[in-house]
Amino acid sequence: xxxxxxxxxxxxxxxxxxxxxxxxxxxxxxxxxxxxxxxxxxxxxxxxxxxxxxxxxxxxxxxxxxxxxxxxxxxxxxxxxxxxxxxxxxxxxxxxxxxxxxxxxxxxxxxxxxxxxxxxxxxxxxxxxxxxxxxxxxxxxxxxxxxxxxxxxxxxxxxxxxxxxxxxxxxxxxxxxxxxxxxxxxxxxxxxxxxxxxxxxxxxxxxxxxxxxxxxxxxxxxxxxxxxxxxxxxxxxxxxxxxxxxxxxxxxxxxxxxxxxxxxxxxxxxxxxxxxxxxxxxxxxxxxxxxxxxxxxxxxxxxxxxxxxxxxxxxxxxxxxxxxxxxxxxxxxxxxxxxxxxxxxxxxxxxxxxxxxxxxxxxxxxxxxxxxxxxxxxxxxxx
Numbered sequence: 001x002x003x004x005x006x007x008x009x010x011x012x013x014x015x016x017x018x019x020x021x022x023x024x025x026x027x028x029x030x031x032x033x034x035x036x037x038x039x040x041x042x043x044x045x046x047x048x049x050x051x052x053x054x055x056x057x058x059x060x061x062x063x064x065x066x067x068x069x070x071x072x073x074x075x076x077x078x079x080x081x082x083x084x085x086x087x088x089x090x091x092x093x094x095x096x097x098x099x100x101x102x103x104x105x106x107x108x109x110x111x112x113x114x115x116x117x118x119x120x121x122x123x124x125x126x127x128x129x130x131x132x133x134x135x136x137x138x139x140x141x142x143x144x145x146x147x148x149x150x151x152x153x154x155x156x157x158x159x160x161x162x163x164x165x166x167x168x169x170x171x172x173x174x175x176x177x178x179x180x181x182x183x184x185x186x187x188x189x190x191x192x193x194x195x196x197x198x199x200x201x202x203x204x205x206x207x208x209x210x211x212x213x214x215x216x217x218x219x220x221x222x223x224x225x226x227x228x229x230x231x232x233x234x235x236x237x238x239x240x241x242x243x244x245x246x247x248x249x250x251x252x253x254x255x256x257x258x259x260x261x262x263x264x265x266x267x268x269x270x271x272x273x274x275x276x277x278x279x280x281x282x283x284x285x286x287x288x289x290x291x292x293x294x295x296x297x298x299x300x301x302x303x304x305x306x307x308x309x310x311x312x313x314x315x316x317x318x319x320x321x322x323x324x325x326x327x328x329x330x331x332x333x334x335x336x337x338x339x340x341x342x343x344x345x346x347x348x349x350x351x352x353x354x355x356x357x358x359x360x361x362x363x364x365x366x367x368x369x370x371x372x373x374x375x376x377x378x379x380x381x382x383x
Contacts, residue, residue, distance in 0.1 A: 002381045006299030006313055015077045022084040025057065030088070037089030039354040040259045043216050043365070045091030046170055048125075054085075054092070055125030060099050063305070064107060069120030075305035079254065079298060086258040087265070093167055093216075098122045098129035100253060102175060105193075105246050109234030114195070118173075130171035131250075132162040132196070132220060133243065143187035143240065147178040147222065149194055156180075156194060156227040161219060164364060168205050168218040174198055175246075176222075177239050180232075191239035195231040196222070212342055212357045244311065251314040251366050256321030257293040259362070260328045263351040264290070267332045270348055282331050289324050293317065312379035319372045322362045329355045 011019070029035060029050075038045055054060055062078040064070025085092050103122050106114055121127040138144045147160025158178060168174060174196045181190035198205065202225040208217035234242050264286060271279050296317050303310045332338075332352055340353035363369045377383035 002379070004312060004316070004380060006296055007302050008295065009076065009298040009302045011076055011080065012074070015074070015080050018077050019080040019084060022059070022081050026084060026088040026090060029090070035091050037262050039089065039262050039351055040358040041089045042086060042092050042096045042255045042259065043166060043361070044093060044214055044358070045089070046093045046167070047091035048094050050091050051095040051125040051128070054095065055123060060095055060125055061103055061119065061123030064103060064119060064123065068107070068115050069123035075301045076298070079301045083254045083258065086254055087261050089262040094128050094170060095122070095125050097131055097167065098127070101131060101246050101250055102129040105175065105233065105242065108245070109242055111230065113230065114233070127173065128167065128171045130165050130168040130174040130198070132165055132174040132176040134162060134164045136161055136163050136219070145177055145179050145191055147176065149178045149180050149192065149227070151180070151229070154229045156229060156232070158194065158196065158222045158225045158227060161221045163219045164208070165218045165220050166216055166365065168198060168220050169207065169215065171198055174220060175233070177243055180236055188240035190237055192236050193233040193239045193242055194227055195233060196225065196227055200225050200227070202226070210357060210361070245309050247311070247314070247367070251318035254294065254297050256318045256366065257290065257297070257324050259358070260325045260355045263332055263355045264328050266348045266351055267336065270336050279335050282335060286328060286331060293321055293324060312376055315367065315372045315375045318366050319369060319376065322369060325362055326359055329359060
């Protein structure tokens with residue numbers, strides 16, 4: 001059995017200073033009524049205007065080179081910005097995927113033209129991206145991609161569909177994993193990533209509604225969609241390897257255990273005068289688990305900054321985070337008598353309703369629990 005080691009990280013002074021700056025900004029925005037805090041804000045809190053404000057503050061593309069519109073700050077500084085935005089329940093969904101995944105992907109594999117065209121706009125909060133990975137009828141077998149791109153002269157022609165595509169109805173582009181050559185001995189062979197303009201003829205975006213009636217997920221259907229050949233990312237046929245590297249960014253961030261943080265904060269407030277030991281112990285356990293998950297996520301951030309791809313650690317953070325977020329909901333329901341409702345004027349009831357109704361998606365996005373545990377087991381040599 002292999003060891004899994006994560007570095008123990010303490011925030012440097014510049015990150016702590018930045019943390020206070022972000023908190024002050026968010027306090028001012030809330031006092032102006034710019035947003036109402038909510039659970040799962042990185043998926044459901046869409047505001048193009050707020051994302052542009054974040055871009056103006058220099059809090060998008062923070063670690064990217066300045067020549068591409070970035071700010072050359074550390075991964076730990078980016079971590080504290082992300083953490084504070086999530087803790088406040090701010091509407092960050094518009095820029096989330098582009099800043100978290102698309103930017104690093106283009107920096108690592110993109111052409112010079114792609115970097116210059118897309119990264120500065122991403123850093124300013126002017127364009128938004130969706131991630132086209134999962135497909136209908138494929139379940140969790142991501143490698144069984146049936147979306148195809150065939151070469152016709154200097155163009156790619158794409159046919160197929162993607163599902164659970166978060167924010168595609170708001171996004172300008174989608175990073176599309178598709179098959180560009182016949183399947184080899186392994187299903188992972190012959191896959192490529194292509195930048196798809198979602199306003200292209202032949203693209204249809206169908207909503208998939210949550211139980212709340214909210215629209216975050218989509219099915220994206222592509223019928224003879226023509227894409228310039230220079231929109232392929234990296235090397236043709238290396239799409240699987242690139243996608244797996246991209247998923248390390250998706251799975252390890254604080255959004256994997258802070259989607260329900262606004263509910264936890266409200267629970268602590270509600271119990272501030274509690275005298276019973278049971279409530280104190282239950283909440284204490286939640287806080288201690290939050291501390292552990294945060295330390296793990298910081299460790300992954302440190303490894304990413306060094307250029308390491310911590311796939312196994314990222315999968316572990318995501319799996320433990322999914323369990324943790326559901327536990328917050330369970331403890332809140334047990335400790336506080338409530339009538340959860342999305343329309344409630346009672347902040348606790350509204351946040352609890354949001355968390356309960358979003359919870360089924362926790363295990364879906366970023367990889368299902370069973371798949372993640374298989375990745376972890378293989379990576380540690382126990383399977």
